[in-house]
Amino acid sequence: xxxxxxxxxxxxxxxxxxxxxxxxxxxxxxxxxxxxxxxxxxxxxxxxxxxxxxxxxxxxxxxxxxxxxxxxxxxxxxxxxxxxxxxxxxxxxxxxxxxxxxxxxxxxxxxxxxxxxxxxxxxxxxxxxxxxxxxxxxxxxxxxxxxxxxxxxxxxxxxxxxxxxxxxxxxxxxxxxxxxxxxxxxxxxxxxxxxxxxxxxxxxxxxxxxxxxxxxxxxxxxxxxxxxxxxxxxxxxxxxxxxxxxxxxxxxxxxxxxxxxxxxxxxxxxxxxxxxxxxxxxxxxxxxxxxxxxxxxxxxxxxxxxxxxxxxxxxxxxxxxxxx
Amino acid sequence: xxxxxxxxxxxxxxxxxxxxxxxxxxxxxxxxxxxxxxxxxxxxxxxxxxxxxxxxxxxxxxxxxxxxxxxxxxxxxxxxxxxxxxxxxxxxxxxxxxxxxxxxxxxxxxxxxxxxxxxxxxxxxxxxxxxxxxxxxxxxxxxxxxxxxxxxxxxxxxxxxxxxxxxxxxxxxxxxxxxxxxxxxxxxxxxxxxxxxxxxxxxxxxxxxxxxxxxxxxxxxxxxxxxxxxxxxxxxxxxxxxxxxxxxxxxxxxxxxxxxxxxxxxxxxxxxxxxxxxxxxxxxxxxxxxxxxxxxxxxxxxxxxxxxxxxxxxxxxxxxxxxxxxxxxxxxxxxxxxxxxxxxxxxxxxx
Amino acid sequence: xxxxxxxxxxxxxxxxxxxxxxxxxxxxxxxxxxxxxxxxxxxxxxxxxxxxxxxxxxxxxxxxxxxxxxxxxxxxxxxxxxxxxxxxxxxxxxxxxxxxxxxxxxxxxxxxxxxxxxxxxxxxxxxxxxxxxxxxxxxxxxxxxxxxxxxxxxxxxxxxxxxxxxxxxxxxxxxxxxxxxxxxxxxxxxxxxxxxxxxxxxxxxxxxxxxxxxxxxxxxxxxxxxxxxxxxxxxxxxxxxxxxxxxxxxxxxxxxxxxxxxxxxxxxxxxxxxxxxxx
Numbered sequence: 020x021x022x023x024x025x026x027x028x029x030x031x032x033x034x035x036x037x038x039x040x041x042x043x044x045x046x047x048x049x050x051x052x053x054x055x056x057x058x059x060x061x062x063x064x065x066x067x068x069x070x071x072x073x074x075x076x077x078x079x080x081x082x083x084x085x086x087x088x089x090x091x092x093x094x095x096x097x098x099x100x101x102x103x104x105x106x107x108x109x110x111x112x113x114x115x116x117x118x119x120x121x122x123x124x125x126x127x128x129x130x131x132x133x134x135x136x137x138x139x140x141x142x143x144x145x146x147x148x149x150x151x152x153x154x155x156x157x158x159x160x161x162x163x164x165x166x167x168x169x170x171x172x173x174x175x176x177x178x179x180x181x182x183x184x185x186x187x188x189x190x191x192x193x194x195x196x197x198x199x200x201x202x203x204x205x206x207x208x209x210x211x212x213x214x215x216x217x218x219x220x221x222x223x224x225x226x227x228x229x230x231x232x233x234x235x236x237x238x239x240x241x242x243x244x245x246x247x248x249x250x251x252x253x254x255x256x257x258x259x260x261x262x263x264x265x266x267x268x269x270x271x272x273x274x275x276x277x278x279x280x281x282x283x284x285x286x287x288x289x290x291x292x293x294x295x296x297x298x299x300x301x302x303x304x305x306x307x308x309x310x311x312x313x314x315x316x317x318x319x320x321x322x323x324x325x326x327x328x329x330x331x332x333x334x335x336x337x338x339x340x341x342x343x
Numbered sequence: 344x345x346x347x348x349x350x351x352x353x354x355x356x357x358x359x360x361x362x363x364x365x366x367x368x369x370x371x372x373x374x375x376x377x378x379x380x381x382x383x384x385x386x387x388x389x390x391x392x393x394x395x396x397x398x399x400x401x402x403x404x405x406x407x408x409x410x411x412x413x414x415x416x417x418x419x420x421x422x423x424x425x426x427x428x429x430x431x432x433x434x435x436x437x438x439x440x441x442x443x444x445x446x447x448x449x450x451x452x453x454x455x456x457x458x459x460x461x462x463x464x465x466x467x468x469x470x471x472x473x474x475x476x477x478x479x480x481x482x483x484x485x486x487x488x489x490x491x492x493x494x495x496x497x498x499x500x501x502x503x504x505x506x507x508x509x510x511x512x513x514x515x516x517x518x519x520x521x522x523x524x525x526x527x528x529x530x531x532x533x534x535x536x537x538x539x540x541x542x543x544x545x546x547x548x549x550x551x552x553x554x555x556x557x558x559x560x561x562x563x564x565x566x567x568x569x570x571x572x573x574x575x576x577x578x579x580x581x582x583x584x585x586x587x588x589x590x591x592x593x594x595x596x597x598x599x600x601x602x603x604x605x606x607x608x609x610x611x612x613x614x615x616x617x618x619x620x621x622x623x624x625x626x627x628x629x630x631x632x633x634x635x636x637x638x639x640x641x642x643x644x645x646x647x648x649x650x651x652x653x654x655x656x657x658x659x660x661x662x663x664x665x666x667x668x669x670x671x672x673x674x675x676x677x678x679x680x681x682x683x684x685x686x687x688x689x690x691x692x693x694x
Numbered sequence: 695x696x697x698x699x700x701x702x703x704x705x706x707x708x709x710x711x712x713x714x715x716x717x718x719x720x721x722x723x724x725x726x727x728x729x730x731x732x733x734x735x736x737x738x739x740x741x742x743x744x745x746x747x748x749x750x751x752x753x754x755x756x757x758x759x760x761x762x763x764x765x766x767x768x769x770x771x772x773x774x775x776x777x778x779x780x781x782x783x784x785x786x787x788x789x790x791x792x793x794x795x796x797x798x799x800x801x802x803x804x805x806x807x808x809x810x811x812x813x814x815x816x817x818x819x820x821x822x823x824x825x826x827x828x829x830x831x832x833x834x835x836x837x838x839x840x841x842x843x844x845x846x847x848x849x850x851x852x853x854x855x856x857x858x859x860x861x862x863x864x865x866x867x868x869x870x871x872x873x874x875x876x877x878x879x880x881x882x883x884x885x886x887x888x889x890x891x892x893x894x895x896x897x898x899x900x901x902x903x904x905x906x907x908x909x910x911x912x913x914x915x916x917x918x919x920x921x922x923x924x925x926x927x928x929x930x931x932x933x934x935x936x937x938x939x940x941x942x943x944x945x946x947x948x949x950x951x952x953x954x955x956x957x958x959x960x961x962x963x964x965x966x967x968x969x970x971x972x973x
Binding site for chain 2: 733762765766767791792794795797799800801803805807808809811820821824825863867871873876
Binding site: 299 | 535
């Protein structure tokens with residue numbers, strides 16, 4: 020239990036640390052949103068000055084950070100200059116879309132990689148395994164950008180799938196099942212791009228971890244006891260390989276989140292990615308900080324879930340923390 | 344030794360690929376910046392050996408392109424106009440290896456232009472842009488990887504060797520960097536720096552940003568190696584002879600990190616080339632008119648281009664042979680350096 | 695066998711004297727608790743120059759920690775170490791660096807104590823290079839003379855450690871330890887990793903060197919039989935303490951402490967049956 024509390028504290032430290040770092044980054048930015056405004060002759064200088072005072076742009080950095088932190092605690096995340104509205108609602112809606120994509124892709128990717136990796140590891144070195152290795156190598160060498168763009172080109176040429184976006188123009192007039200279908204159709208390509216870019220590494224690592232375990236003497240002994248194959252693999256081997264697999268899971272969340280950034284921008288999926296890009300270019304400070312922080316939060320949460328899974332799966336960790 | 348032969352094979356393959364890019368001037372038929380506004384978005388020209396009449400030509404040739412009737416941007420082959428390919432053609436001036444001026448290109452044609460990969464919105468030859476663009480992207484990747492590895496080496500060695508609070512502080516910093524999805528960090532870093540700068544400045548800016556983003560993982564790996572090397576008895580023995588810290592690091596401990604650094608170099612370089620491509624694709628990288636694999640693709644963000652001009656996608660695949668080469672190199676390096684482990688991989692390593 | 699009494703007037707002052715030596719390691723585990731490991735408690739002994747002291751004990755008794763502390767490679771938590779009359783236990787790093795060449799350590803596993811990427815010449819030259827006592831030309835000569843001293847041929851100068859046999863490697867390690875002409879040589883299980891016959895050869899080599907160079911040895915070992923063969927005095931360690939100490943013959947014949955008895959009992963004895971040899 021103490022182990023989990025320790026990991027939770029660690030996660031909190033990471034999120035806070037990143038928030039400070041991001042705030043610091045903003046001092047690097049030459050120019051901010053208001054400089055653009057100042058150059059616009061239609062806006063009176065007094066208005067600009069008033070807005071600046073309102074957003075406390077001229078206060079020193081630690082003060083700004085403290086007041087931002089204060090507002091976060093109260094559920095606010097600052098104000099977006101470009102959208103002229105509080106940051107939180109914008110972020111949360113986009114975050115929901117990103118999560119939809121990322122979680123679906125994670126489940127699908129692991130749903131394929133785990134069985135395939137195990138199947139491959141059982142037949143290590145033989146033809147089926149070699150085929151899988153070749154296929155993953157072929158996928159691995161295609162850059163993520165090429166995959167995403169490639170799918171877009173396919174969508175355009177075949178017309179089977181919508182070309183980007185999350186919903187069709189007539190979305191609101193569809194029935195419930197129609198809406199589901201529309202959403203699913205829009206999701207196919209982005210999810211496929213994400214899954215295919217993450218799959219090769221996942222399969223390889225699963226295969227490696229399981230192969231190493233299958234080689235272990237204790238498994239040979241279990242086989243000698245006559246334990247059937249399926250139980251052997253799923254109860255014994257997987258348990259033993261849990262450690263590297265679970266840390267792989269944590270790592271895969273990071274790559275999937277990064278990947279989703281690119282896929283969202285390329286396929287115009289209204290998630291955190293495009294939002295982040297525009298707000299960075301517009302120097303819309305609080306949106307950027309909120310967006311970066313949110314993505315970090317997802318990553319850290321994902322890793323924390325991995326830590327929990329590890330705690331549950333690996334008795335050594337439980338023992339170490341209770342003994343301490 | 345089988346693993347050594349595999350390593351040499353991959354080094355040769357990569358060497359050849361890089362040589363082609365380095366000598367882009369020779370292999371590219373035209374200047375990458377040269378525009379031809381009368382011929383935007385030409386499709387790739389196909390090479391033939393047999394002409395429409397069934398005659399066999401020894402010299403490959405292409406047909407000229409003419410506009411299809413009642414379209415303004417669809418072309419078809421004009422069998423009336425044959426353009427034979429000439430080799431070692433004299434063409435635009437370029438600088439071989441940055442020093443010698445030369446005019447000789449691998450191939451070209453008299454009169455009309457032969458654009459094997461089509462042209463872009465300004466009529467620039469895509470093949471030439473591809474080859475020149477490779478220089479920027481590959482160099483950015485290699486330099487960026489070098490940067491990351493250098494920072495990672497310094498930090499990891501300091502953390503592992505000195506231990507204590509320095510180690511804890513540095514590793515916490517590394518975790519902070521790893522806590523952010525790397526593309527988010529890359530964007531944030533790049534975009535918070537000045538956006539419209541000269542291509543040269545942009546290039547170095549990108550290299551610096553990419554290098555700074557990725558130091559954490561190599562640092563951890565180096566730290567691991569240094570921690571175990573520190574406990575080796577030959578290090579203790581050297582201390583027994585009066586060796587100071589600098590000597591121990593330089594002569595005993597850091598050489599142990601060489602295998603980690605080499606493998607990481609092979610793994611990181613393609614990832615960093617991809618990072619440059621992504622940045623340039625989104626307009627945060629190398630600006631026009633300097634070509635890079637990324638900004639060659641940026642007009643694919645327009646729907647019209649996607650629909651009508653499919654060949655603009657081809658530069659996306661330019662990276663593939665390099666990825667294959669680097670993947671093979673990393674794999675054979677790991678085999679050669681640590682052959683006794685069956686399948687020792689940690690997340691973050693390719694192969 | 696030399697003992698304190700029999701040496702007589704010549705060198706009565708011990709070359710090494712240890713008083714109430716303690717070494718603790720503290721470790722902070724993930725959950726925040728501090729764990730303390732006491733490796734050495736209240737160690738006291740002294741060694742006369744030109745003699746051999748064997749420190750015997752099982753794994754985990756703290757012998758290697760003792761070796762490291764005496765060689766100035768670890769800082770003791772408390773207590774004193776006197777080397778040739780000087781207190782070396784609480785020196786600063788620079789002072790310790792000065793002392794280290796005079797007390798050399800030979801490690802157990804030459805595969806670990808010789809840098810696998812260096813050849814024999816580099817390995818042997820390292821002490822001189824570090825002490826700035828050589829020229830490029832002089833290096834090879836010194837290396838060859840060291841090799842000869844330990845009975846290795848000068849032809850191996852360009853070889854890598856993995857190209858040598860276990861016995862050759864350990865001789866090389868000893869040669870390297872002798873390079874700076876130390877007064878005290880600490881051998882930390884230096885013979886344990888070798889085959890029996892090789893052990894005997896190296897042991898004899900060490901004895902010869904002691905006679906010719908007047909070296910003082912501190913032998914750390916778990917092998918009581920080895921200690922019996924080589925040592926003038928034996929100290930038995932258990933859980934970080936010295937539980938018994940005395941002249942070798944006395945300790946072996948009349949063991950007072952239980953640990954000593956256990957160690958003695960562990961030595962395999964081949965019963966003498968004269969009839970089985972002939973018939």
